[in-house]
Amino acid sequence: MSRLDRTRTSPHQLRxxxxxxxxxxxxxxxxxxxxxxxxxxxxxVGPAEVKIRDEKLDRATIEIVARPLxxxxxxxxxxxxxxxxxxxxxxxxxxLHPRTGIQIVVQTMKEDGCILSTAFxxxxxxxxxxxxxxxxxLASVTCIIDSRTNQILLDPTIEETTHAKxxxxxxxxxxxxxxxxxxxxVAMDEDSKEPSHTGILFSDSTGLFTEDEFFECANACFxxxxxxxxxxxxxxSKKLEKEYQQTRA
Amino acid sequence: xxxxxxPGPELSVAPLVEYPVGYKRWTPLEEKRHDLKRQTEDMxxxxxxxxxxxxxxGSAYIELEKTKLACGVYGPRPAKKLGGILSTKGTLNCEIxxxxxxxxxxxxxxxxxxxSDGFGSCLAAAITAASVALAHAGIxxxxxxxxxxxxxxxxxxxxxxxxxxxxxxxxxxxxxxxxFMDADLEEEKYEQxxxxxxxxxxLNEITHVLQxxxxxxxxxxxxxxxCVEACNKIYAVMHxxxxxxxxxxxxxL
Amino acid sequence: MASSTTASLAASPAFTFSASTFQKLHPxxxxxxxxxxxxxxxxxxxxxxxxxxxHQGVITTANGSAMVRIGGTTVVCGVKAEVxxxxxxxxxxxxxxxxxxxxxxxxxxxxxxxxxEQAQVVSDQINxxxxxxxxxxxxxxxxxxxxxxxxxxxxxxxxxxxGNIYDASLTAVMAALANVRxxxxxxxxxxxxxxxxxxxxxxxxxxxxxxxxxxxxSASFVLFDTSLTLLAxxxxxxxxxxxxxxxxxxDEQGKLCAVSKVGAATTSLTSMRQCVDRARERSQELRAIxxxxx
Numbered sequence: 193m194s195r196l197d198r199t200r201t202s203p204h205q206l207r208x209x210x211x212x213x214x215x216x217x218x219x220x221x222x223x224x225x226x227x228x229x230x231x232x233x234x235x236x237v238g239p240a241e242v243k244i245r246d247e248k249l250d251r252a253t254i255e256i257v258a259r260p261l262x263x264x265x266x267x268x269x270x271x272x273x274x275x276x277x278x279x280x281x282x283x284x285x286x287x288l289h290p291r292t293g294i295q296i297v298v299q300t301m302k303e304d305g306c307i308l309s310t311a312f313x314x315x316x317x318x319x320x321x322x323x324x325x326x327x328x329x330l331a332s333v334t335c336i337i338d339s340r341t342n343q344i345l346l347d348p349t350i351e352e353t354t355h356a357k358x359x360x361x362x363x364x365x366x367x368x369x370x371x372x373x374x375x376x377x378v379a380m381d382e383d384s385k386e387p388s389h390t391g392i393l394f395s396d397s398t399g400l401f402t403e404d405e406f407f408e409c410a411n412a413c414f415x416x417x418x419x420x421x422x423x424x425x426x427x428x429s430k431k432l433e434k435e436y437q438q439t440r441a
Numbered sequence: 442x443x444x445x446x447x448p449g450p451e452l453s454v455a456p457l458v459e460y461p462v463g464y465k466r467w468t469p470l471e472e473k474r475h476d477l478k479r480q481t482e483d484m485x486x487x488x489x490x491x492x493x494x495x496x497x498x499g500s501a502y503i504e505l506e507k508t509k510l511a512c513g514v515y516g517p518r519p520a521k522k523l524g525g526i527l528s529t530k531g532t533l534n535c536e537i538x539x540x541x542x543x544x545x546x547x548x549x550x551x552x553x554x555x556x557s558d559g560f561g562s563c564l565a566a567a568i569t570a571a572s573v574a575l576a577h578a579g580i581x582x583x584x585x586x587x588x589x590x591x592x593x594x595x596x597x598x599x600x601x602x603x604x605x606x607x608x609x610x611x612x613x614x615x616x617x618x619x620x621f622m623d624a625d626l627e628e629e630k631y632e633q634x635x636x637x638x639x640x641x642x643x644l645n646e647i648t649h650v651l652q653x654x655x656x657x658x659x660x661x662x663x664x665x666x667x668c669v670e671a672c673n674k675i676y677a678v679m680h681x682x683x684x685x686x687x688x689x690x691x692x693x694l
Numbered sequence: 695m696a697s698s699t700t701a702s703l704a705a706s707p708a709f710t711f712s713a714s715t716f717q718k719l720h721p722x723x724x725x726x727x728x729x730x731x732x733x734x735x736x737x738x739x740x741x742x743x744x745x746x747x748x749h750q751g752v753i754t755t756a757n758g759s760a761m762v763r764i765g766g767t768t769v770v771c772g773v774k775a776e777v778x779x780x781x782x783x784x785x786x787x788x789x790x791x792x793x794x795x796x797x798x799x800x801x802x803x804x805x806x807x808x809x810x811e812q813a814q815v816v817s818d819q820i821n822x823x824x825x826x827x828x829x830x831x832x833x834x835x836x837x838x839x840x841x842x843x844x845x846x847x848x849x850x851x852x853x854x855x856x857g858n859i860y861d862a863s864l865t866a867v868m869a870a871l872a873n874v875r876x877x878x879x880x881x882x883x884x885x886x887x888x889x890x891x892x893x894x895x896x897x898x899x900x901x902x903x904x905x906x907x908x909x910x911x912s913a914s915f916v917l918f919d920t921s922l923t924l925l926a927x928x929x930x931x932x933x934x935x936x937x938x939x940x941x942x943x944x945d946e947q948g949k950l951c952a953v954s955k956v957g958a959a960t961t962s963l964t965s966m967r968q969c970v971d972r973a974r975e976r977s978q979e980l981r982a983i984x985x986x987x988x
Contacts, residue, residue: 267814270811270814271818271819273811274815274956275956278956279956282957282958282959358826359826360953365960391960391962392962392963392966393955393960394956395953395955395961395966396954396955396956397952397953397954398827398951399951399952400826400945400949400950401949402948402950403970406953406970407966407967410966
């Protein structure tokens with residue numbers, strides 16, 4: 193089975209990841225995350241002063257600003273902002289910084305499908321870079337169901353998305369990966385053949401699909417998300433190693 | 442362009458409405474109204490209900506056949522300090538809004554009016570509904586305020602054209618001006634002028650008169666009289682709606 | 695209630711408050727007491743929806759309209775058809791523009807001014823369901839290719855807000871679209887004309903209805919507390935203390951049109967399955983309610 197994206201051979205193959213942290217020097221934390229041709233840059237400012245109107249007495253106020261590739265933000269970007277905020281807000285231990293504000297700006301740099309997933313991954317890397325205390329780390333993967341072959345294609349390009357009958361975005365946190373060091377050991381339910389720990393943090397699906405297709409997509413994305421988790425882990429440990437060497441030198 | 446709404450085409454217009462030859466539309470030829478069931482002094486039947494918005498402190502819904510209007514009252518709540526001056530008086534903030542689908546032409550985004558049939562009558566309905574909603578919210582008032590509208594329309598063998606408000610008609614002999622109470626949209630197209638009146642029935646005081654267009658003094662004073670009379674009728678409906686809401690509350694307890 | 699509380703206050707030195715004060719001070723604890731008994735403060739079971747009514751054709755100035763009430767939430771949807779120029783890259787396709795308005799009239803939670811974030815998100819969700827599930831073939835809205843098409847302005851006005859705006863709005867939009875009647879237009883030298891003769895006959899030829907490929911309807915749930923109990927059809931108070939929201943949109947053939955899960959709590963696939971099953975039942979009920987008023 194060949195994909196429209198000629199660089200990949202298997203439907204479950206992801207595009208190469210790329211990430212770079214601490215690239216904006218005026219922000220408290222920043223990161224870029226790429227899924228092949230899609231690239232999102234994200235900056236974090238905070239914990240800093242917040243407008244009295246938005247101040248929360250027991251925790252930090254988290255504000256997300258999403259900027260599209262071209263033009264001014266519209267309703268789509270508002271939905272993106274809401275989705276990212278609702279997902280990140282509970283991950284951030286905002287009770288440690290009461291009456292402050294944390295602003296996260298998400299700017300699309302290159303667009304080739306899966307912008308929401310790329311933005312999620314960029315945002316979590318930027319938060320890590322800014323040193324904001326987090327409950328857990330998330331990883332996001334998008335998949336589509338091809339209308340011609342009925343096959344699940346992970347991490348689709350824009351070209352592949354035009355032939356999709358449905359699009360699914362999933363976000364998983366890393367609580368599962370920590371509880372079982374080896375992902376193969378994740379307990380499987382006897383009858384459903386699903387890892388019983390699969391917990392969906394965020395999901396957004398549109399199009400036309402059956403219940404079974406939805407859960408197949410969830411499982412495929414869950415497996416792929418483990419790779420993203422691994423990547424984020426390496427990215428952070430490499431960055432820390434480098435910083436440690438610099439402070440020693 | 443509005444970026445906070447789902448974007449549509451930049452420009453869209455209502456299609457031209459065409460009537461076949463010989464199709465007779467309503468004109469104020471005889472002393473008959475657009476709604477044949479009504480006499481000139483009749484109002485449209487009023488449906489008034491309180492308490493439809495459960496988040497609001499007080500609310501009212503009014504229906505005059507095709508004109509439908511909902512009103513919500515929120516408060517009293519602490520006012521924002523205006524320039525640091527403390528006022529001993531409260532402020533009444535009023536917002537009126539037409540639903541985009543309420544008129545023949547879609548209103549681009551300018552209390553919610555759901556459907557409108559006639560301008561004067563919808564202002565009158567808004568006054569009535571707002572007053573009932575305030576009472577429902579338990580805000581102390583001198584009296585309930587009822588609103589009523591009337592249009593002056595020339596009837597006669599030579600009905601004035603739609604743009605008659607600006608053109609002067611000289612053939613006065615054959616034309617008489619008739620007061621149409623609570624005119625609907627079709628009738629308003631032929632009006633020479635209109636009056637909207639708000640009145641406190643139990644104090645017998647007029648709180649607001651909005652007169653537009655031209656009419657003789659006698660016509661105006663006559664129409665004020667008619668409106669006051671109609672407001673007394675509306676007052677009964679308002680009273681009834683409020684009593685009903687109290688009874689419902691009692692049952693609920 | 696109030697008198698019994700004062701009596702107990704006098705009897706014991708312990709600090710007690712009335713149920714409504716308790717609800718205001720500790721909303722989550724208040725709910726927990728009910729949920730542990732398998733009911734909700736408004737008397738509903740955990741998985742039951744509030745009474746729902748659908749009325750079509752309530753607005754005569756619109757081409758199609760519907761009023762939907764789900765418990766204390768009331769929305770009115772009006773569809774107006776206007777003539778517009780088609781896009782250059784789609785000369786034979788009309789426009790379908792859904793927008794939700796949450797004005798200050800429906801709840802003090804909303805401020806006057808441009809649409810709030812919540813209004814924008816609901817508008818976008820409905821827009822995506824309509825577009826990506828191919829509810830309406832936009833080619834049906836063509837009047838003259840490349841010159842004039844119908845633009846359907848689907849506006850939802852919330853009159854009274856008590857939670858679950860997405861379900862109410864989507865139901866209203868679908869009921870209003872099913873209710874749409876547009877007069878057959880004639881195109882002549884750049885002018886689109888329709889007949890103004892009132893014809894209220896059910897099967898007259900002077901107007902047409904929309905051919906809806908499917909009718910997606912939704913069911914929403916919130917996750918409550920650390921136990922992640924599913925509460926169907928959340929009201930305003932339940933939305934405020936929820937740990938996450940799940941919305942399932944299903945068409946009449948049982949195909950899913952949209953699934954969304956947002957919020958703090960991670961959901962197991964088992965509870966997602968529960969939601970889908972319950973949404974299936976609910977959408978059938980909703981469909982029955984819609985058809986009975988037609």
